[in-house]
Amino acid sequence: MKKTFFAVLIALLAAGCSPAASTESADGVKRVTIQIDGAAVPYYAPLYAAKEQGFFSKAGLDVSFTYAAGSDIVKNVAAGNVDFGFPNGDSVITAYGKGVKTRVVHTTYQQGIGALLSTGQANINSPADLKGKNVAVTDLGSPNYIQLQAMLKQSGLSLEDVKVTTIGTGAIVDALKNGQVDAIVFSRLRYYALKSAGVDVRQILSDEFLPSFGNVVVTSPEKVKDDPATVKAFVTALDQGLDFVTKDPAGAVSMAVDKYAPTFNGQQEAVTTIVKDVFVKTLWHSPEGFGHADENRWQQAIEAQVGYKLIDASFKAGELVVKPDALG
Known part of the structure; x- marks a missing residue:
């Protein structure tokens, strides 16, 4: 006892x-x-x-x-x-x-506060533009990974149509800035930090595809x-x-x-x-x-x-x- x-x-x-x-x-x-x-x-x-x-x-x-x-x-x-x-x-x-x-x-x-963030160079204006792109999430068990799947599904795509990379929380934003990936699914709050840093950043809110x-x-x-x-x-x-x-x-x-x-x-x-x-x-x-x-x-x-x-x-x-x- x-x-x-x-x-x-x-x-x-x-x-x-x-x-x-x-x-x-x-x-x-x-x-x-x-x-x-x-x-x-x-x-x-x-x-x-x-x-x-x-x-x-x-x-x-x-x-x-x-x-x-x-x-x-x-x-x-x-x-x-x-x-x-x-x-x-x-x-x-x-x-x-x-x-x-x-x-x-x-x-x-x-x-929810999730968003698909990308740079202007990647030319991603909708989830349909993710085909063939390299997209990063922090973890395959994270809500952001589910949000990515919802975006793809509603655009007629699946995970097989993209390359998914896992990158830790501390490095995922830098990976986008440095061009290591075409897009990330992460916090929408980072959109403002990237914008203030002079990055040509675009965002698509996850909540539009998956209520959270x-x-x-x-x-x-x-x-x-x-x-x-x-x-x-x-x-x-x-x-x-x-x-x-x-x-x-x-x-x-x-x-x-x-x-x-x-x-x-x-x-x-x-x-x-x-x-x-x-x-x-x-x-x-x-x-x-x-x-x-x-x-x-x-x-x-x-x-x-x-x-x-x-x-x-x-x-x-x-x-x-x-x-x-x-x-x-």
């Missing part, structure tokens, strides 16, 4: 978690943790603003941020090791289909059932953070860089342009308000994963996505 306990403890610590999730202090403030995909970047400004502007504290929450890979985040949330997660929506669907159950309580990014989602807030089914007030408090404060960044992108980016992402110092102006042109206009936008879950789009994303054999069987989007009124 003792040996088992220490094995579990070591596994939790290795994942960057503590054995206990939320705790409530004597003054009634609830301490919660959200594990965020990747590393601290200024594009997570709404979360940082919710903390720095006091929206979380006014909601009775003391929120801590940690970071991990998307697949690890989903596992940690499902196990109750952390209260909330902020992974890519695609990884949430894949995990759910494989029995790792979480609930989406806030569809923060209404669209970027980062979303997830929690465990148990937390939705047993502590809906905390979940509602968290997403309400996040909505206030999103509203703050929408109204003052430059100020929010400056705050995020100063306090959380200092490696972006000197890039504030470029990041602010991306926040205004991509996040405010498209990714965060929904006619029904911040965080709204379009169940039809979620269902399409689920069916796509079945079709491309990422998961074995379909399930109802309503099992995964929590409606706001379910939180009281």
Whole structure:
């Protein structure tokens, strides 16, 4: 028994978690943790603003941020090791289909952030122009690889019509710049960095061919059932953070860089342009308000994963996505 306990403890610590999730202090403030995909970047400004502007504290929450890979985040949330997660929506669907159950309580990014990026020299104006081209993805199990297949399929092509190269995250953009490949399927945010570097870059958004989602807030089914007030408090404060960044992108980016992402110092102006042109206009936008879950789009994303054999069987989007009124 003792040996088992220490094995579990070591596994939790290795994942960057503590054995206990939320705790409530004597003054009634609830301490919660959200594990965020990747590393601290200024594009997570709404979360940082919710903390720095006091929206979380006014909601009775003391929120801590940690970071991990998307697949690890989903596992940690499902196990109750952390209260909330902020992974890519695609990884949430894949995990759910494989029995790792979480609930989406806030569809923060209404669209996926994948895109086909190419240089003008490659003369790729539509996916049909990919025939015979060398296209890079980071991994054959990545969402971007599925997005490439969807683009090809809707253009009457298949993987046999292109040469697919795998290149790591740190080198894939340089491979495009240096002409090693004709195109890459990667983050649409890199379009702006390439453009500002003087590259003649073109982009085709993956979301036009395969509905998907970027980062979303997830929690465990148990937390939705047993502590809906905390979940509602968290997403309400996040909505206030999103509203703050929408109204003052430059100020929010400056705050995020100063306090959380200092490696972006000197890039504030470029990041602010991306926040205004991509996040405010498209990714965060929904006619029904911040965080709204379009169940039809979620269902399409689920069916796509079945079709491309990422998961074995379909399930109802309503099992995964929590409606706001379910939180009281």
